Amino acid sequence: MPLVLPPSVLGFYLLLAFSPQHGVGKWLHDVFDIQFVFSFPGLVLASVIYSLPFMIGPVKSALQQLPPSLAQASYTLGKTERQTFMRVLLPNIKPSLFTAIVLTFAHTLGEFGVVLMIGGNIPNVTRVASIAVYDSVENMDYGTANAYSLILFCITFVMVMGVFIFNKAHAKSPLE
Amino acid sequence: MISINIEKKLRAYSGQQWLKVNREFATGSITKIYGPSGAGKTTFLKMIAGLIQPEKGIIKLDDLTWLDTSSNISLSPQKRMTGFVFQNYALFPNMTVRQHLEYATNDTRWINRLLTVGKLETLSTHKPDHLSGGQQQRLAILRALAIKPKLLLMDEPFSALDPKMKTALIAELKLLFTEFKLTVLIVSHNPMELEGLCDGEMEIDTEG
Numbered sequence: 001m002p003l004v005l006p007p008s009v010l011g012f013y014l015l016l017a018f019s020p021q022h023g024v025g026k027w028l029h030d031v032f033d034i035q036f037v038f039s040f041p042g043l044v045l046a047s048v049i050y051s052l053p054f055m056i057g058p059v060k061s062a063l064q065q066l067p068p069s070l071a072q073a074s075y076t077l078g079k080t081e082r083q084t085f086m087r088v089l090l091p092n093i094k095p096s097l098f099t100a101i102v103l104t105f106a107h108t109l110g111e112f113g114v115v116l117m118i119g120g121n122i123p124n125v126t127r128v129a130s131i132a133v134y135d136s137v138e139n140m141d142y143g144t145a146n147a148y149s150l151i152l153f154c155i156t157f158v159m160v161m162g163v164f165i166f167n168k169a170h171a172k173s174p175l176e
Numbered sequence: 177m178i179s180i181n182i183e184k185k186l187r188a189y190s191g192q193q194w195l196k197v198n199r200e201f202a203t204g205s206i207t208k209i210y211g212p213s214g215a216g217k218t219t220f221l222k223m224i225a226g227l228i229q230p231e232k233g234i235i236k237l238d239d240l241t242w243l244d245t246s247s248n249i250s251l252s253p254q255k256r257m258t259g260f261v262f263q264n265y266a267l268f269p270n271m272t273v274r275q276h277l278e279y280a281t282n283d284t285r286w287i288n289r290l291l292t293v294g295k296l297e298t299l300s301t302h303k304p305d306h307l308s309g310g311q312q313q314r315l316a317i318l319r320a321l322a323i324k325p326k327l328l329l330m331d332e333p334f335s336a337l338d339p340k341m342k343t344a345l346i347a348e349l350k351l352l353f354t355e356f357k358l359t360v361l362i363v364s365h366n367p368m369e370l371e372g373l374c375d376g377e378m379e380i381d382t383e384g
Contacts, residue, residue, distance in 0.1 A: 067264065067266065069262045069264055069266035070227075070266055072222075072227050072253070072269060073260065073262060073266035073268075074265075074268075075226075075227070075252070075253040075254055076225055076227070076257070076258055076259070076260040076320075076323075077257075077280045077319070077322075077323055078254050078257050078280075078323060079254065079279075080254065087279065088268050088270070091270035092268070092269050093254075125214070170331075176331065
């Protein structure tokens with residue numbers, strides 16, 4: 001669902017779910033003294049819920065593309081499913097895993113709707129760069145908005161280039 | 177001794193077919209398995225290893241029941257610990273030659289001996305990508321032997337080897353098989369390939 005729901009809708013439901021007034025949020029608050037709404041940990045949790053499906057898809061697809069005989073060979077050597085996953089399957093989808101992690105991180109970095117809903121816009125607590133850009137434009141402070149945007153652009157550009165270079169280094173020629 | 181009495185439904189172009197095998201293999205015997213393409217030779221080996229479940233049947237190794245569908249007994253591949261040489265080798269791209277063997281066993285002396293048998297000592301730090309087809313095939317055989325299995329299942333294990341290497345490797349393997357009293361089942365398409373190695377043969381064919 002997080003893949004297709006508008007981020008603001010997902011953020012709204014998470015806001016309701018983690019509200020300290022009722023339900024899970026109240027239980028977390030009463031029992032563990034944890035409040036996810038309008039806090040940085042809540043912002044991180046909401047981002048994970050929103051972004052994880054974007055990572056799971058490519059990783060699952062990479063695992064499915066491995067020949068089944070790899071896992072079977074490991075089982076016949078007496079290895080458990082966990083050992084097989086950690087020692088054989090996971091290392092052999094390294095490029096896909098790296099790509100998924102970096103792109104999901106870059107995607108999360110620019111997230112706006114979910115973050116604004118669950119975290120609000122509290123300076124030095126939950127104001128992230130993407131919200132700061134919006135905030136600066138709202139206040140007609142285009143210089144600050146430009147600075148934030150440029151920083152986000154540079155970080156994202158470096159990440160995408162890094163993924164591109166890494167994948168090119170690991171790609172095999174079809175003639176090999 | 178391993179006794180096998182299994183039935184497995186196979187899907188084929190012409191419809192469903194039954195693979196039925198009822199046979200005993202003496203301890204230390206080396207048996208060649210042959211039959212037409214699609215007859216279920218690989219499926220047969222995988223059922224013995226526990227990688228595929230038959231519809232019904234019994235598999236016993238000496239007094240230990242590996243499979244008895246009537247009693248819902250089916251040991252996992254990890255507990256059966258058959259040495260298995262896959263037709264596509266199934267080597268791990270992330271591991272070097274030595275790491276393949278270290279993944280299977282901690283016995284360094286045994287690893288060194290296997291590397292010598294397979295003539296891969298000088299390639300021990302190479303990954304499968306940097307090995308020829310024949311070298312990959314030898315590594316697949318060595319990895320299966322690394323766990324010192326009682327039963328070795330080999331699916332077309334010598335198809336990528338040149339005649340000289342094949343003769344040398346078969347001679348070395350025969351010594352190992354005898355030393356460890358290994359029961360070996362080898363699938364092969366080439367009738368001449370295993371001459372002098374096998375002491376029995378079995379044809380696999382399906383029933384419509």
